[in-house]
Amino acid sequence: MNAQAIVYTSATGFTGRYAGLLAEASGLPAHPLEQAVKALDSNTRVLFLGWLCAGNIQGLARAARRFDVRAVCAVGMSPPDPAYIAKLRRPETLRETPLFYLRGGYAPERLRGIYKPMMAFMTKAVTRAPAKSPQEKSMQEAFLSGGDWVSPEALAPVMNWLEAGSLS
Numbered sequence: 001m002n003a004q005a006i007v008y009t010s011a012t013g014f015t016g017r018y019a020g021l022l023a024e025a026s027g028l029p030a031h032p033l034e035q036a037v038k039a040l041d042s043n044t045r046v047l048f049l050g051w052l053c054a055g056n057i058q059g060l061a062r063a064a065r066r067f068d069v070r071a072v073c074a075v076g077m078s079p080p081d082p083a084y085i086a087k088l089r090r091p092e093t094l095r096e097t098p099l100f101y102l103r104g105g106y107a108p109e110r111l112r113g114i115y116k117p118m119m120a121f122m123t124k125a126v127t128r129a130p131a132k133s134p135q136e137k138s139m140q141e142a143f144l145s146g147g148d149w150v151s152p153e154a155l156a157p158v159m160n161w162l163e164a165g166s167l168s
């Protein structure tokens with residue numbers, strides 16, 4: 001295995017589900033970042049999964065300061081798109097680290113605190129004009145009613161990476 005543990009952040013549960021699926025498939029322990037900083041040694045080799053907030057992978061900078069982050073999964077609501085994935089911000093030290101994108105979901109009813117007005121603003125911006133393509137239409141629908149795109153199949157490249165290594 002290329003990592004010893006899975007560490008993640010999740011505001012509304014989608015990233016947590018991906019972390020759980022990976023833990024089940026790999027046999028590795030999965031910890032939310034808050035627990036991981038207490039439960040794991042600081043040099044633990046980790047696969048990090050973080051939810052996306054305004055292009056930032058939440059918790060990644062903190063995880064990178066604390067652990068040996070070997071690969072990163074960014075979980076967002078956008079459809080997978082190489083140009084978008086290339087723009088995701090990462091700490092300098094992780095520029096060469098494998099990065100995977102997973103489409104999570106959107107559950108407006110589970111948003112708390114500042115995230116509610118942020119997404120209310122985004123929803124207005126995205127739905128203001130009529131959709132010009134089926135893709136835009138489905139994004140508008142996702143912003144208005146939510147969506148769930150978590151799928152075990154999407155984890156195949158991540159599992160391949162995990163299993164490619166010979167670390168214990």
Ligand SMILES: Cc1cc2nc3c(=O)[nH]c(=O)nc-3n(C[C@H](O)[C@H](O)[C@H](O)COP(=O)(O)O)c2cc1C
Nearest residue numbers: 010011012013014015051054055076077078104105
């Ligand atoms: C305030 C806010 C900002 C977001 N920004 C992005 C973004 O930049 N790109 C993206 O693809 N998804 C974005 N999303 C969608 C979340 O990343 C998506 O819902 C993700 O699945 C949440 O994972 P979680 O359930 O583990 O928290 C944003 C969501 C919120 C609430």
